[in-house]
Amino acid sequence: MAGARFLDQALFAELTQAAGASPRQRQHHNLHEMSEPCHRLLVGLQPDTYIPPHRHLSADKAETLIALQGRFGLLLFSEQGELETTRVLQAGGECSGVDLAPGQFHALVVLSTDAVLFECKAGPYRPLGDGEFASWAPSEGSAEAAGYRDWMRACFNNHPAR
Template sequence: MSARWLDRALLDAVVAEAQRSPRRRMNRNFHPHDDHPAHRLLNAIEPDSYVRPHRHLDPLKDETILCVKGRLGCILFDDSGAVQETCVLAPDGERFGVDIAHGQFHSLVALEPGSVMFEAKAGPYRALTEAEFASWAPADGEPARRWLDWMLGLFDGERMR
């Protein structure tokens, strides 16, 4: 195949997969395998999905995220867990994406059901190490629900910082 069309049907399909997933998110990779040097993917996320704050330590792993459907709250943290900046990303909003430098702690929350982002970063895929996860934020589980509620609360009234 020489081209792949990205359309509403594709967005709807990945959203439906996320809504059925226990993690309440799902990615659709465009790169052919995990060792590929350029990772490009859609990531559908629901408002009750927790993305543990993390960073990418590899200097080649800067990450670009574009909101293509719905609304996302992006949170940047300093190394101690203090919020540095928040922003609402939306396809028709003032800000529709973010380019995050390696080493920057970040997380995202879906501000409405059916939200989808496009992500791009260098491959190959390597699972995050413990040093890349924020030690000050909980792993998945019940404490994570409280943390997710706190992160969502940063966007009450869709305020932007």
């Protein structure tokens, strides 16, 4: 069993700096071993990252997201891609997290620099498969991704990136 691992400002700074240097503008820090049944990780993110709408179809893939530093815009979509709900997740704010049921299309947009997110879901890790990426949204790395990310951010005009 590993000793205590502290989720402190030094770790957050390391993650957000690495995210800023990454082409994807995000950096993962696993708190779990890949063989563990519960996967827990921190993610450092910068505003230019694009997290496309997706869902987890396995019945055991509920997902919990908690803002530890900064602000995020959460977008929930219908099966057809209609925007159903938006919510700001903010560390220390009125709403700091969400627990998502399997099958719910969701996306995040980063609304502040040097943001850190805690994520928890059942293991083992497996890449998203058929029907889990939204067919109605651009894929990561596509020419349309930045424009779609900007549209998602515009859904939170009262909470601009800083």
